[in-house]
Amino acid sequence: FAECDARALNYLINHVKLGLLFYKIKDHRNFASQHRTELIQLLAVDRLPVLTIMSRVIVLHAMQLMKLRANPRAEYWVRNIIQSTHQDDLSELKTLTDAKGDYFCMKKLLFDDIKSQTIRHDILNHIRREAAVQQAHIQMATKKAKKRLQHSSWRKILSDVDDTLSCSGGSYPAGIDKRYGKKVVYPGVLAFYRELDLGTQGPEEWPDSRVGNLVFLSARPHVYKDVSEKINFAKFEKLRM
Template identity: 30%
Template sequence: MTDARSRILATLARADDLDAVLTGFDLDRLMRAFDGPLLARDRRAELAALLCLDRARDLSAAVLADVVHAMRSLRNRGTFSGSIRGVFDSLEGEEFRDFKYLLNATGDRHDLEHVVFERLTFVDRHHVLRRIREEAAGLEHHELRILSDIDDTVKAMLHDRRFVRGSVYPGVVAFLRELDDGAAAEPGRPGDLTFVTARPEGPRDLIAQYTRDALEPLGLPPHTVLGGSFLNIATKASIAARKLQNFEHERQLFPECRYVFVGDSGQADPQVGAAMVARAPEFVARVLIHDVTGVAADRRERWSQQGVSTFQTYSGAARIAHGLGLVSEAGVARVHAAVLEGLDSDVVKPGHRDALVATAEREVQAA
Protein backbone atom coordinates (compact mmCIF):
# COMPACT_ATOMS: atom_id res chain seq x y z
CA MET A 1 0.00 0.00 0.00
CA THR A 2 1.49 3.32 -1.06
CA ASP A 3 1.70 6.25 1.33
CA ALA A 4 -0.05 9.58 0.81
CA ARG A 5 3.00 11.34 -0.59
CA SER A 6 3.55 8.66 -3.22
CA ARG A 7 -0.08 8.96 -4.27
CA ILE A 8 0.24 12.74 -4.54
CA LEU A 9 3.35 12.41 -6.71
CA ALA A 10 1.58 9.94 -8.96
CA THR A 11 -1.47 12.19 -9.26
CA LEU A 12 0.63 15.24 -10.12
CA ALA A 13 2.68 13.26 -12.62
CA ARG A 14 -0.34 12.24 -14.67
CA ALA A 15 -2.61 15.29 -14.22
CA ASP A 16 -3.84 16.50 -17.62
CA ASP A 17 -3.92 20.19 -16.68
CA LEU A 18 -1.35 20.43 -13.92
CA ASP A 19 -1.18 24.21 -14.18
CA ALA A 20 -4.87 24.52 -13.34
CA VAL A 21 -4.46 22.06 -10.47
CA LEU A 22 -1.63 24.07 -8.91
CA THR A 23 -2.96 27.58 -9.59
CA GLY A 24 -3.99 29.01 -6.23
CA PHE A 25 -2.80 25.88 -4.42
CA ASP A 26 -0.92 26.28 -1.13
CA LEU A 27 2.45 25.17 -2.45
CA ASP A 28 4.21 26.07 0.81
CA ARG A 29 2.00 23.58 2.62
CA LEU A 30 2.55 20.97 -0.08
CA MET A 31 6.33 21.34 0.18
CA ARG A 32 6.19 21.08 3.97
CA ALA A 33 4.14 17.89 3.69
CA PHE A 34 6.93 16.32 1.66
CA ASP A 35 9.46 17.23 4.35
CA GLY A 36 7.96 14.35 6.25
CA PRO A 37 6.63 14.06 9.83
CA LEU A 38 9.09 13.08 12.55
CA LEU A 39 11.34 10.31 11.20
CA ALA A 40 9.71 10.03 7.78
CA ARG A 41 12.01 10.46 4.78
CA ASP A 42 12.35 13.94 3.28
CA ARG A 43 10.87 13.67 -0.22
CA ARG A 44 10.94 17.34 -1.21
CA ALA A 45 13.64 16.61 -3.77
CA GLU A 46 11.26 14.25 -5.58
CA LEU A 47 8.51 16.86 -5.63
CA ALA A 48 10.95 19.52 -6.86
CA ALA A 49 12.21 17.25 -9.64
CA LEU A 50 8.67 16.46 -10.76
CA LEU A 51 7.55 20.10 -10.92
CA CYS A 52 10.77 21.79 -12.04
CA LEU A 53 12.21 19.15 -14.37
CA ASP A 54 9.66 16.56 -15.49
CA ARG A 55 6.61 18.82 -15.89
CA ALA A 56 7.98 22.36 -15.94
CA ARG A 57 6.94 22.86 -19.58
CA ASP A 58 3.33 22.18 -18.57
CA LEU A 59 3.33 25.01 -16.02
CA SER A 60 2.86 28.76 -16.42
CA ALA A 61 5.41 31.34 -15.30
CA ALA A 62 3.16 32.30 -12.37
CA VAL A 63 2.90 28.75 -11.04
CA LEU A 64 6.62 28.10 -11.55
CA ALA A 65 7.47 31.26 -9.61
CA ASP A 66 5.27 30.02 -6.75
CA VAL A 67 6.91 26.59 -6.91
CA VAL A 68 10.41 28.06 -6.72
CA HIS A 69 9.42 30.30 -3.83
CA ALA A 70 7.92 27.34 -1.99
CA MET A 71 11.24 25.51 -2.40
CA ARG A 72 13.08 28.08 -0.26
CA SER A 73 13.20 25.67 2.69
CA LEU A 74 15.23 23.12 0.73
CA ARG A 75 18.66 22.90 2.31
CA ASN A 76 20.29 20.56 -0.23
CA ARG A 77 21.95 23.07 -2.53
CA GLY A 78 22.48 20.62 -5.37
CA THR A 79 18.81 19.62 -5.43
CA PHE A 80 17.60 23.22 -5.26
CA SER A 81 20.11 24.47 -7.82
CA GLY A 82 19.43 21.76 -10.38
CA SER A 83 15.69 22.30 -10.08
CA ILE A 84 16.00 26.06 -10.64
CA ARG A 85 18.22 25.50 -13.65
CA GLY A 86 15.55 23.20 -15.04
CA VAL A 87 12.90 25.91 -14.69
CA PHE A 88 14.99 28.48 -16.56
CA ASP A 89 15.65 25.93 -19.31
CA SER A 90 11.94 25.16 -19.67
CA LEU A 91 10.87 28.75 -20.38
CA GLU A 92 11.40 31.17 -23.23
CA GLY A 93 10.09 34.47 -24.57
CA GLU A 94 7.42 36.26 -22.55
CA GLU A 95 7.04 33.37 -20.11
CA PHE A 96 10.76 33.54 -19.33
CA ARG A 97 10.55 37.30 -18.76
CA ASP A 98 7.38 37.03 -16.66
CA PHE A 99 8.97 34.34 -14.48
CA LYS A 100 11.89 36.65 -13.68
CA TYR A 101 9.64 39.54 -12.70
CA LEU A 102 7.27 37.40 -10.64
CA LEU A 103 10.11 35.75 -8.75
CA ASN A 104 11.59 39.18 -8.15
CA ALA A 105 8.42 40.37 -6.39
CA THR A 106 7.96 37.68 -3.74
CA GLY A 107 7.83 40.20 -0.88
CA ASP A 108 10.66 38.59 1.08
CA ARG A 109 14.38 37.92 0.65
CA HIS A 110 13.80 34.84 -1.48
CA ASP A 111 13.61 36.82 -4.70
CA LEU A 112 15.37 36.46 -8.04
CA GLU A 113 18.64 37.98 -6.83
CA HIS A 114 18.76 35.72 -3.78
CA VAL A 115 17.94 32.61 -5.79
CA VAL A 116 20.52 33.21 -8.51
CA PHE A 117 23.41 34.63 -6.50
CA GLU A 118 23.03 32.81 -3.20
CA ARG A 119 21.29 29.50 -3.83
CA LEU A 120 22.66 28.27 -7.16
CA THR A 121 25.93 26.40 -7.57
CA PHE A 122 28.71 28.13 -9.49
CA VAL A 123 28.08 26.06 -12.62
CA ASP A 124 24.29 26.46 -12.52
CA ARG A 125 24.56 30.20 -11.84
CA HIS A 126 26.66 30.73 -14.95
CA HIS A 127 24.26 28.59 -16.96
CA VAL A 128 21.22 30.56 -15.76
CA LEU A 129 22.91 33.92 -16.39
CA ARG A 130 23.78 32.75 -19.89
CA ARG A 131 20.13 31.81 -20.48
CA ILE A 132 19.11 35.28 -19.25
CA ARG A 133 21.51 36.93 -21.71
CA GLU A 134 20.24 34.73 -24.55
CA GLU A 135 16.63 35.66 -23.88
CA ALA A 136 17.48 39.36 -23.52
CA ALA A 137 19.37 39.39 -26.82
CA GLY A 138 16.14 38.86 -28.74
CA LEU A 139 14.37 41.89 -27.25
CA GLU A 140 14.23 45.07 -29.31
CA HIS A 141 13.35 47.65 -26.66
CA HIS A 142 15.04 48.46 -23.37
CA GLU A 143 12.42 48.53 -20.62
CA LEU A 144 12.87 50.80 -17.61
CA ARG A 145 13.66 49.58 -14.14
CA ILE A 146 13.82 51.85 -11.12
CA LEU A 147 16.49 51.48 -8.46
CA SER A 148 15.92 53.60 -5.37
CA ASP A 149 17.67 54.17 -2.08
CA ILE A 150 15.51 54.46 1.07
CA ASP A 151 17.14 56.58 3.80
CA ASP A 152 16.98 60.30 2.92
CA THR A 153 15.52 59.33 -0.45
CA VAL A 154 12.12 57.91 0.48
CA LYS A 155 12.20 58.79 4.18
CA ALA A 156 14.00 61.54 6.10
CA MET A 157 16.35 59.55 8.32
CA LEU A 158 19.97 60.65 8.62
CA HIS A 159 21.06 63.98 7.18
CA ASP A 160 17.91 65.97 6.39
CA ARG A 161 17.01 68.41 9.16
CA ARG A 162 14.04 69.97 7.34
CA PHE A 163 11.65 67.08 7.95
CA VAL A 164 10.55 65.06 10.95
CA ARG A 165 12.76 61.99 11.22
CA GLY A 166 11.14 58.94 9.67
CA SER A 167 8.63 60.93 7.64
CA VAL A 168 7.98 60.10 3.99
CA TYR A 169 9.11 62.82 1.62
CA PRO A 170 6.25 64.75 0.01
CA GLY A 171 5.70 63.51 -3.53
CA VAL A 172 8.15 60.59 -3.50
CA VAL A 173 5.45 57.91 -3.79
CA ALA A 174 3.72 59.82 -6.59
CA PHE A 175 7.06 60.24 -8.36
CA LEU A 176 7.95 56.54 -8.21
CA ARG A 177 4.47 55.68 -9.43
CA GLU A 178 4.76 58.09 -12.36
CA LEU A 179 8.13 56.62 -13.30
CA ASP A 180 6.67 53.14 -13.14
CA ASP A 181 3.54 54.09 -15.08
CA GLY A 182 5.16 56.41 -17.58
CA ALA A 183 8.17 54.50 -18.83
CA ALA A 184 7.74 50.84 -17.96
CA ALA A 185 6.63 48.50 -20.71
CA GLU A 186 3.92 47.14 -18.42
CA PRO A 187 2.95 49.73 -15.77
CA GLY A 188 2.44 48.24 -12.33
CA ARG A 189 4.08 44.95 -13.25
CA PRO A 190 5.56 43.29 -10.15
CA GLY A 191 9.33 43.63 -9.93
CA ASP A 192 9.98 46.87 -11.86
CA LEU A 193 10.92 48.84 -8.72
CA THR A 194 13.85 47.72 -6.58
CA PHE A 195 15.07 49.38 -3.41
CA VAL A 196 18.83 49.10 -3.00
CA THR A 197 20.06 49.84 0.48
CA ALA A 198 23.10 49.23 2.66
CA ARG A 199 20.82 48.28 5.54
CA PRO A 200 21.82 44.79 6.73
CA GLU A 201 19.41 41.91 6.28
CA GLY A 202 20.08 40.76 9.82
CA PRO A 203 19.62 37.31 11.35
CA ARG A 204 16.89 35.32 9.62
CA ASP A 205 16.24 38.35 7.39
CA LEU A 206 14.56 40.19 10.29
CA ILE A 207 15.92 43.68 9.57
CA ALA A 208 15.28 43.44 5.84
CA GLN A 209 11.75 42.20 6.49
CA TYR A 210 11.22 45.13 8.85
CA THR A 211 12.27 47.41 5.98
CA ARG A 212 9.80 45.71 3.61
CA ASP A 213 7.01 45.96 6.18
CA ALA A 214 7.72 49.68 6.67
CA LEU A 215 7.44 50.30 2.92
CA GLU A 216 4.28 48.24 2.49
CA PRO A 217 1.66 50.81 3.63
CA LEU A 218 3.06 53.67 1.54
CA GLY A 219 1.15 52.79 -1.62
CA LEU A 220 4.28 52.14 -3.67
CA PRO A 221 4.25 50.12 -6.89
CA PRO A 222 5.11 46.41 -6.48
CA HIS A 223 8.77 46.23 -5.47
CA THR A 224 11.62 44.23 -4.02
CA VAL A 225 14.42 45.11 -1.57
CA LEU A 226 18.13 44.38 -1.98
CA GLY A 227 19.97 44.88 1.29
CA GLY A 228 23.48 44.72 2.68
CA SER A 229 25.20 43.16 5.65
CA PHE A 230 26.52 44.39 8.98
CA LEU A 231 29.98 44.48 7.37
CA ASN A 232 28.79 47.03 4.81
CA ILE A 233 27.63 49.80 7.15
CA ALA A 234 30.97 50.87 8.64
CA THR A 235 32.13 53.36 6.00
CA LYS A 236 30.81 55.21 2.98
CA ALA A 237 33.19 53.17 0.83
CA SER A 238 31.71 49.88 2.02
CA ILE A 239 28.17 51.22 1.60
CA ALA A 240 29.01 52.26 -1.96
CA ALA A 241 30.60 48.88 -2.70
CA ARG A 242 27.47 47.03 -1.59
CA LYS A 243 25.17 49.23 -3.66
CA LEU A 244 27.37 48.78 -6.72
CA GLN A 245 27.28 45.03 -6.20
CA ASN A 246 23.49 45.21 -6.06
CA PHE A 247 23.51 47.17 -9.33
CA GLU A 248 25.79 44.64 -11.01
CA HIS A 249 23.48 41.83 -9.93
CA GLU A 250 20.48 43.75 -11.27
CA ARG A 251 22.23 44.35 -14.59
CA GLN A 252 23.03 40.66 -14.98
CA LEU A 253 19.48 39.63 -14.11
CA PHE A 254 17.79 42.23 -16.33
CA PRO A 255 20.21 42.98 -19.20
CA GLU A 256 17.27 43.96 -21.42
CA CYS A 257 16.50 46.99 -19.24
CA ARG A 258 17.61 50.56 -18.73
CA TYR A 259 17.85 51.94 -15.22
CA VAL A 260 17.07 55.09 -13.29
CA PHE A 261 18.81 55.27 -9.93
CA VAL A 262 17.28 57.56 -7.29
CA GLY A 263 19.47 58.31 -4.28
CA ASP A 264 20.56 61.12 -1.99
CA SER A 265 23.62 63.27 -1.38
CA GLY A 266 24.27 61.96 2.12
CA GLN A 267 25.74 58.47 1.72
CA ALA A 268 27.92 58.04 -1.38
CA ASP A 269 24.97 57.69 -3.76
CA PRO A 270 26.35 60.29 -6.23
CA GLN A 271 29.59 58.32 -6.43
CA VAL A 272 27.68 55.06 -6.79
CA GLY A 273 25.54 56.58 -9.54
CA ALA A 274 28.52 58.00 -11.41
CA ALA A 275 30.20 54.59 -11.24
CA MET A 276 27.04 52.96 -12.62
CA VAL A 277 27.07 55.35 -15.58
CA ALA A 278 30.79 54.83 -16.16
CA ARG A 279 30.45 51.04 -16.10
CA ALA A 280 27.34 50.78 -18.25
CA PRO A 281 26.31 54.09 -19.87
CA GLU A 282 23.98 52.31 -22.28
CA PHE A 283 22.02 50.85 -19.35
CA VAL A 284 21.67 53.93 -17.11
CA ALA A 285 19.16 56.52 -18.31
CA ARG A 286 20.04 58.93 -15.50
CA VAL A 287 20.98 59.13 -11.84
CA LEU A 288 18.75 61.41 -9.74
CA ILE A 289 20.15 62.62 -6.42
CA HIS A 290 18.00 64.14 -3.67
CA ASP A 291 20.09 67.00 -2.26
CA VAL A 292 19.77 66.79 1.53
CA THR A 293 23.16 68.30 2.38
CA GLY A 294 23.28 71.54 0.37
CA VAL A 295 25.57 70.48 -2.47
CA ALA A 296 27.71 73.30 -3.87
CA ALA A 297 26.98 74.50 -7.42
CA ASP A 298 30.37 73.47 -8.80
CA ARG A 299 29.93 69.95 -7.46
CA ARG A 300 26.42 69.71 -8.94
CA GLU A 301 27.86 70.74 -12.30
CA ARG A 302 30.62 68.14 -12.04
CA TRP A 303 28.11 65.45 -11.16
CA SER A 304 25.89 66.49 -14.07
CA GLN A 305 28.75 65.84 -16.48
CA GLN A 306 28.95 62.32 -15.01
CA GLY A 307 25.28 61.58 -15.67
CA VAL A 308 24.07 62.61 -12.20
CA SER A 309 21.30 65.22 -11.72
CA THR A 310 20.33 66.75 -8.37
CA PHE A 311 16.97 67.93 -7.05
CA GLN A 312 15.70 69.36 -3.77
CA THR A 313 12.03 68.37 -3.99
CA TYR A 314 10.27 65.65 -5.94
CA SER A 315 8.74 68.33 -8.14
CA GLY A 316 12.28 68.81 -9.41
CA ALA A 317 12.81 65.07 -9.82
CA ALA A 318 9.64 64.83 -11.89
CA ARG A 319 10.72 67.75 -14.09
CA ILE A 320 14.11 66.11 -14.74
CA ALA A 321 12.42 62.79 -15.56
CA HIS A 322 10.07 64.59 -17.94
CA GLY A 323 13.09 66.01 -19.76
CA LEU A 324 14.34 62.44 -20.22
CA GLY A 325 11.00 61.33 -21.65
CA LEU A 326 10.24 59.18 -18.61
CA VAL A 327 7.31 61.10 -17.08
CA SER A 328 4.50 62.93 -18.88
CA GLU A 329 3.65 66.59 -18.32
CA ALA A 330 0.45 65.47 -16.61
CA GLY A 331 2.57 63.20 -14.43
CA VAL A 332 4.77 66.14 -13.43
CA ALA A 333 1.64 68.05 -12.40
CA ARG A 334 0.43 65.12 -10.29
CA VAL A 335 3.78 64.81 -8.52
CA HIS A 336 3.91 68.56 -7.90
CA ALA A 337 0.41 68.51 -6.42
CA ALA A 338 1.46 65.66 -4.11
CA VAL A 339 4.56 67.61 -3.08
CA LEU A 340 2.55 70.72 -2.19
CA GLU A 341 0.00 68.65 -0.29
CA GLY A 342 2.76 66.95 1.69
CA LEU A 343 4.51 70.21 2.46
CA ASP A 344 1.26 71.48 3.96
CA SER A 345 1.46 68.91 6.75
CA ASP A 346 3.26 68.30 10.02
CA VAL A 347 6.10 66.30 8.40
CA VAL A 348 7.89 69.63 7.80
CA LYS A 349 9.76 71.10 10.74
CA PRO A 350 8.91 74.69 11.76
CA GLY A 351 10.60 77.38 9.72
CA HIS A 352 11.19 75.33 6.57
CA ARG A 353 7.81 75.17 4.82
CA ASP A 354 7.89 78.45 2.89
CA ALA A 355 11.39 77.83 1.52
CA LEU A 356 10.48 74.29 0.46
CA VAL A 357 7.31 75.44 -1.32
CA ALA A 358 9.29 78.14 -3.14
CA THR A 359 11.89 75.55 -4.16
CA ALA A 360 9.23 73.17 -5.44
CA GLU A 361 7.62 75.93 -7.50
CA ARG A 362 10.98 76.91 -8.96
CA GLU A 363 11.99 73.34 -9.77
CA VAL A 364 8.70 72.36 -11.41
CA GLN A 365 9.01 75.32 -13.79
CA ALA A 366 12.65 74.66 -14.69
CA ALA A 367 13.41 74.08 -18.36
Protein backbone atom coordinates in the same frame (compact mmCIF):
# COMPACT_ATOMS: atom_id res chain seq x y z
CA PHE B 1 -0.71 17.20 -9.11
CA ALA B 2 0.04 14.56 -11.71
CA GLU B 3 -3.51 13.96 -12.95
CA CYS B 4 -5.15 17.40 -12.84
CA ASP B 5 -5.36 19.64 -15.89
CA ALA B 6 -3.24 22.78 -16.33
CA ARG B 7 -5.79 25.15 -14.80
CA ALA B 8 -6.32 22.99 -11.72
CA LEU B 9 -2.58 22.45 -11.30
CA ASN B 10 -1.82 26.18 -11.33
CA TYR B 11 -4.69 26.77 -8.91
CA LEU B 12 -3.29 24.19 -6.50
CA ILE B 13 0.22 25.64 -6.66
CA ASN B 14 -1.11 29.15 -5.99
CA HIS B 15 -3.35 28.13 -3.09
CA VAL B 16 -1.38 25.56 -1.08
CA LYS B 17 1.61 26.26 1.15
CA LEU B 18 4.00 24.61 -1.27
CA GLY B 19 7.10 25.22 0.84
CA LEU B 20 5.44 23.51 3.79
CA LEU B 21 4.34 20.66 1.53
CA PHE B 22 7.91 20.14 0.29
CA TYR B 23 9.05 20.09 3.92
CA LYS B 24 6.43 17.61 5.11
CA ILE B 25 6.85 15.14 2.25
CA LYS B 26 10.04 13.18 2.85
CA ASP B 27 12.39 10.99 0.88
CA HIS B 28 12.58 7.83 3.01
CA ARG B 29 15.88 6.02 2.84
CA ASN B 30 14.36 2.68 3.78
CA PHE B 31 11.73 2.70 1.03
CA ALA B 32 12.00 2.68 -2.73
CA SER B 33 9.70 5.69 -3.19
CA GLN B 34 11.32 9.11 -3.02
CA HIS B 35 8.18 11.14 -2.46
CA ARG B 36 9.67 14.64 -2.19
CA THR B 37 11.97 14.10 -5.16
CA GLU B 38 9.10 12.75 -7.26
CA LEU B 39 6.86 15.73 -6.40
CA ILE B 40 9.46 18.39 -7.21
CA GLN B 41 10.53 16.53 -10.35
CA LEU B 42 6.88 16.56 -11.42
CA LEU B 43 6.53 20.33 -10.94
CA ALA B 44 9.99 21.50 -12.02
CA VAL B 45 10.39 19.22 -15.04
CA ASP B 46 7.51 16.97 -16.09
CA ARG B 47 4.65 19.48 -15.87
CA LEU B 48 6.68 22.67 -16.09
CA PRO B 49 5.44 23.57 -19.62
CA VAL B 50 1.88 24.11 -18.32
CA LEU B 51 2.88 26.22 -15.31
CA THR B 52 2.21 29.95 -15.37
CA ILE B 53 5.03 32.36 -14.54
CA MET B 54 3.58 32.90 -11.07
CA SER B 55 3.45 29.15 -10.47
CA ARG B 56 7.09 28.82 -11.51
CA VAL B 57 8.02 31.56 -9.06
CA ILE B 58 6.15 29.75 -6.29
CA VAL B 59 7.96 26.48 -7.04
CA LEU B 60 11.33 28.29 -6.92
CA HIS B 61 10.34 29.97 -3.66
CA ALA B 62 9.25 26.66 -2.14
CA MET B 63 12.63 25.14 -2.99
CA GLN B 64 14.39 28.11 -1.39
CA LEU B 65 12.32 27.65 1.76
CA MET B 66 13.19 23.95 1.76
CA LYS B 67 16.87 24.89 1.18
CA LEU B 68 18.47 23.65 -2.00
CA ARG B 69 20.98 21.52 -0.12
CA ALA B 70 18.08 19.35 1.11
CA ASN B 71 18.07 17.55 -2.25
CA PRO B 72 21.07 16.90 -4.50
CA ARG B 73 18.95 17.59 -7.61
CA ALA B 74 17.53 20.91 -6.41
CA GLU B 75 20.03 23.10 -8.27
CA TYR B 76 19.30 21.24 -11.51
CA TRP B 77 15.58 21.85 -11.01
CA VAL B 78 16.21 25.57 -10.49
CA ARG B 79 18.27 25.71 -13.67
CA ASN B 80 15.58 23.86 -15.62
CA ILE B 81 12.84 26.25 -14.51
CA ILE B 82 14.84 29.36 -15.38
CA GLN B 83 16.23 28.04 -18.66
CA SER B 84 12.73 26.97 -19.73
CA THR B 85 11.50 30.56 -19.30
CA HIS B 86 12.27 33.04 -22.05
CA GLN B 87 12.38 36.76 -22.91
CA ASP B 88 9.53 38.78 -21.37
CA ASP B 89 8.39 35.78 -19.33
CA LEU B 90 11.87 35.52 -17.85
CA SER B 91 11.82 39.23 -16.95
CA GLU B 92 8.48 38.71 -15.23
CA LEU B 93 9.80 35.67 -13.37
CA LYS B 94 12.79 37.63 -12.06
CA THR B 95 10.62 40.58 -11.06
CA LEU B 96 8.07 38.40 -9.26
CA THR B 97 10.86 36.53 -7.47
CA ASP B 98 12.07 39.86 -6.09
CA ALA B 99 8.57 41.08 -5.21
CA LYS B 100 7.48 38.46 -2.67
CA GLY B 101 8.19 40.66 0.36
CA ASP B 102 10.94 38.49 1.83
CA TYR B 103 14.68 38.01 1.46
CA PHE B 104 14.37 35.00 -0.86
CA CYS B 105 15.22 37.08 -3.91
CA MET B 106 16.80 36.21 -7.25
CA LYS B 107 20.22 37.44 -6.07
CA LYS B 108 20.11 35.12 -3.06
CA LEU B 109 18.98 32.22 -5.23
CA LEU B 110 21.78 32.62 -7.78
CA PHE B 111 24.70 33.72 -5.63
CA ASP B 112 24.01 32.18 -2.20
CA ASP B 113 21.71 29.19 -2.54
CA ILE B 114 23.24 27.73 -5.71
CA LYS B 115 26.69 26.36 -4.94
CA SER B 116 27.61 24.89 -8.33
CA GLN B 117 29.56 27.41 -10.40
CA THR B 118 28.62 25.52 -13.56
CA ILE B 119 24.90 25.79 -12.88
CA ARG B 120 25.21 29.46 -11.90
CA HIS B 121 27.18 30.13 -15.09
CA ASP B 122 24.53 28.36 -17.19
CA ILE B 123 21.72 30.41 -15.66
CA LEU B 124 23.54 33.74 -16.03
CA ASN B 125 24.38 32.96 -19.65
CA HIS B 126 20.72 32.16 -20.30
CA ILE B 127 19.66 35.48 -18.77
CA ARG B 128 22.19 37.34 -20.94
CA ARG B 129 21.02 35.61 -24.12
CA GLU B 130 17.37 36.32 -23.44
CA ALA B 131 18.15 39.96 -22.63
CA ALA B 132 19.99 40.26 -25.94
CA VAL B 133 16.92 38.98 -27.78
CA GLN B 134 14.72 41.50 -25.98
CA GLN B 135 17.13 44.31 -26.83
CA ALA B 136 17.13 43.25 -30.48
CA HIS B 137 13.32 43.48 -30.56
CA ILE B 138 13.53 47.03 -29.17
CA GLN B 139 16.21 48.15 -31.63
CA MET B 140 14.29 46.74 -34.59
CA ALA B 141 11.02 48.20 -33.28
CA THR B 142 9.17 44.93 -33.77
CA LYS B 143 5.47 44.50 -33.03
CA LYS B 144 6.38 42.56 -29.91
CA ALA B 145 8.53 45.40 -28.59
CA LYS B 146 5.89 48.05 -29.37
CA LYS B 147 3.22 46.01 -27.62
CA ARG B 148 5.46 45.62 -24.57
CA LEU B 149 6.16 49.35 -24.37
CA GLN B 150 2.41 50.03 -24.30
CA HIS B 151 2.31 48.35 -20.91
CA SER B 152 5.51 49.69 -19.36
CA SER B 153 8.82 51.34 -20.13
CA TRP B 154 10.58 48.11 -19.20
CA ARG B 155 13.17 49.69 -16.94
CA LYS B 156 14.45 48.74 -13.50
CA ILE B 157 14.27 51.64 -11.04
CA LEU B 158 16.83 51.68 -8.22
CA SER B 159 16.15 53.84 -5.19
CA ASP B 160 17.56 54.45 -1.75
CA VAL B 161 15.18 54.51 1.23
CA ASP B 162 16.44 57.15 3.67
CA ASP B 163 16.26 60.72 2.32
CA THR B 164 14.84 59.35 -0.95
CA LEU B 165 11.61 57.48 -0.20
CA SER B 166 11.23 58.80 3.32
CA CYS B 167 12.92 61.50 5.33
CA SER B 168 15.57 60.56 7.87
CA GLY B 169 14.84 63.60 10.00
CA GLY B 170 18.57 64.24 10.10
CA SER B 171 19.09 61.08 12.13
CA TYR B 172 22.67 59.85 11.71
CA PRO B 173 23.75 57.61 9.98
CA ALA B 174 20.50 57.31 8.00
CA GLY B 175 20.65 60.78 6.45
CA ILE B 176 20.85 64.54 6.86
CA ASP B 177 17.49 65.91 5.68
CA LYS B 178 15.58 67.70 8.47
CA ARG B 179 12.85 69.28 6.32
CA TYR B 180 10.30 66.62 7.31
CA GLY B 181 9.80 64.41 10.32
CA LYS B 182 11.62 61.12 10.68
CA LYS B 183 10.21 58.34 8.41
CA VAL B 184 7.76 60.72 6.69
CA VAL B 185 7.25 59.65 3.07
CA TYR B 186 8.16 62.49 0.73
CA PRO B 187 5.14 64.08 -0.98
CA GLY B 188 4.76 62.87 -4.56
CA VAL B 189 7.56 60.30 -4.44
CA LEU B 190 5.21 57.32 -4.96
CA ALA B 191 3.62 58.96 -7.99
CA PHE B 192 7.11 59.72 -9.31
CA TYR B 193 8.12 56.06 -8.99
CA ARG B 194 4.92 54.99 -10.73
CA GLU B 195 5.42 57.34 -13.68
CA LEU B 196 9.03 56.22 -14.10
CA ASP B 197 7.89 52.61 -14.22
CA LEU B 198 4.94 53.12 -16.58
CA GLY B 199 6.90 55.37 -18.94
CA THR B 200 5.56 57.86 -21.47
CA GLN B 201 3.74 55.22 -23.53
CA GLY B 202 2.27 53.21 -20.67
CA PRO B 203 -1.35 53.26 -19.44
CA GLU B 204 -2.68 56.16 -17.39
CA GLU B 205 -3.81 53.91 -14.55
CA TRP B 206 -1.75 51.19 -12.91
CA PRO B 207 -3.03 47.73 -13.97
CA ASP B 208 -4.04 45.55 -11.02
CA SER B 209 -2.08 42.59 -12.37
CA ARG B 210 1.13 44.54 -12.95
CA VAL B 211 4.21 44.10 -10.78
CA GLY B 212 6.44 47.15 -10.43
CA ASN B 213 10.13 47.26 -11.34
CA LEU B 214 11.15 49.31 -8.31
CA VAL B 215 14.14 48.05 -6.31
CA PHE B 216 15.24 49.58 -3.02
CA LEU B 217 18.91 49.55 -2.04
CA SER B 218 20.08 49.49 1.54
CA ALA B 219 23.44 49.70 3.27
CA ARG B 220 22.10 47.84 6.29
CA PRO B 221 23.98 44.55 6.74
CA HIS B 222 22.19 41.25 6.29
CA VAL B 223 22.20 39.56 9.70
CA TYR B 224 19.99 36.48 10.00
CA LYS B 225 17.14 35.54 7.71
CA ASP B 226 15.16 38.78 7.25
CA VAL B 227 15.75 40.30 10.70
CA SER B 228 17.19 43.54 9.30
CA GLU B 229 14.93 43.67 6.22
CA LYS B 230 11.46 42.81 7.50
CA ILE B 231 10.77 46.32 8.82
CA ASN B 232 11.27 47.77 5.35
CA PHE B 233 9.29 44.92 3.77
CA ALA B 234 6.35 45.80 6.03
CA LYS B 235 6.70 49.49 5.12
CA PHE B 236 6.73 48.74 1.39
CA GLU B 237 3.68 46.50 1.68
CA LYS B 238 1.78 49.23 3.54
CA LEU B 239 2.69 51.83 0.90
CA ARG B 240 1.58 49.50 -1.89
CA MET B 241 -1.98 49.31 -0.55
